[in-house]
Amino acid sequence: MQAPAQARRRIGNFSATPTFQPRISASEPVISSSRDITQQRQLHESRPLWADTPRIGIRAAHTPSKSEYDVIVVGAGISGALAAHALTDGRRSVLVVDRRTPVRGSTLASTAMIQHEIDIPLHKLAGMIGVEKANRAWRRSARAVEQLTRIVADLGISCAFERKKTLFLAGDEYGSRALRSEVEARHVAGIEADFVDAAALGQQFGLDRTGAILSDISASANPAQMAAGILRAAVARGAELVSPLEITDLRTTGDSVFLATAEGKILSAGHVVFCSGYEFLKSLAQEDHSVVSTWALATPPGTDAPGWLKDCIVWEGADPYLYLRSSRDGRLIVGGEDEESETAYASPQKLASKAKVIRRKAEAMLGTALPDPEFVWAAPFGTTRTGLPLIGAVPGLDRVFAVMGFGGNGITFSQIAAEIVSSAISGHGDTDADLFAFGNGAR
């Protein structure tokens, strides 16, 4: 494929040659001249539970049908799927590309507890960024879960999506007093939540903790089926999906963004959105976020577990935390034991020892023995100090957006990102864009 003549004129030395060696001038910002514009990493070790589930394959083209698009979305995980869904309106040409098979990045490793609860509790976040902003972030997160519920229902996606409650248990990091403050803070923000004291927790759930918060506006799903279904719907409405296709370089001019592919081709777009997950743009590596390691396991279908787990997902306010949920076919999916290391997840020894600890902690929490896990897996995982993601225009790069820094409620944040980025591309503002913008100092 050749860049169109008009495009080649505009970008001067940035031409499509098989070896693609851009020459850079000061007036044409380039963020990388290496072959690898986004951080490459293994996005999961061992085989995550969802890898064996049906309906996660999507037909993708091998090459784009043309070289100019209105929008190019880099990354075909849940973030790219939701962005494509929001951007494909029948008028814009939208191309989604991925260097992997679609939906085989972090989305495949996700335990997919879809929550409005941000990793940092509201009363604590308010102390970090102020009450008004913290309340807005939490309310926006709650609206995003409602919106995800509508999208899955409207598109008729079969992905085991189930609305659930969240039980946030007191632990060594957040005790019952902190949980009471949290419930108050949520009520002030207009978000429903009930404090459950130790006695009620024992009676209703058979759990031995000093307290908990029970809240609505959560869900669980098969994340790979969900992302694949949303991508399929975007393609049915006119988006193009190409895989494998790797973006290796980028250049912006006043009214276009030019992307180089690993094959040395050039694509141009009015806007580009990097939905590249924990393989974020290298130029954004200094932003205030980090990548840690996390572990998860899934028991076999039909695991004997308390009945209330069908309707509730569970978080423990402990460090390291533990979280668990059930799946529709009766598995228990349990995760946690995060370590502040970008690479620990790659160790097979750690995979075995972490799985043991997670299982033992879940058994202690539920007061019941669990069967041997059928799946254990590990993955890199993003965190920020405030739990808020980074979403918005990339500083210094006109018409380029990125969404990154997703932590424990990454799927909810992917929806917020789709809304904010599609509004910006459509020329409308978003009243909450400031909360997540790059360089706003909030994290």
Ligand SMILES: Cc1cc2nc3c(=O)[nH]c(=O)nc-3n(C[C@H](O)[C@H](O)[C@H](O)COP(=O)(O)OP(=O)(O)OC[C@H]3O[C@@H](n4cnc5c(N)ncnc54)[C@H](O)[C@@H]3O)c2cc1C
């Ligand atoms: C173990 C684990 C448990 C989790 N649990 C939860 C949970 O319970 N609830 C929740 O909400 N979130 C959870 N998360 C977080 C959530 O899974 C992530 O936020 C989400 O999957 C990120 O999706 P994404 O589409 O942004 O990234 P990905 O799914 O990784 O997709 C990004 C894609 O970009 C592609 N890409 C990167 N660079 C390029 C390039 N240069 N050219 C072409 N393609 C490129 C990659 O190949 C990849 O496929 C969890 C994550 C992990 C790892």
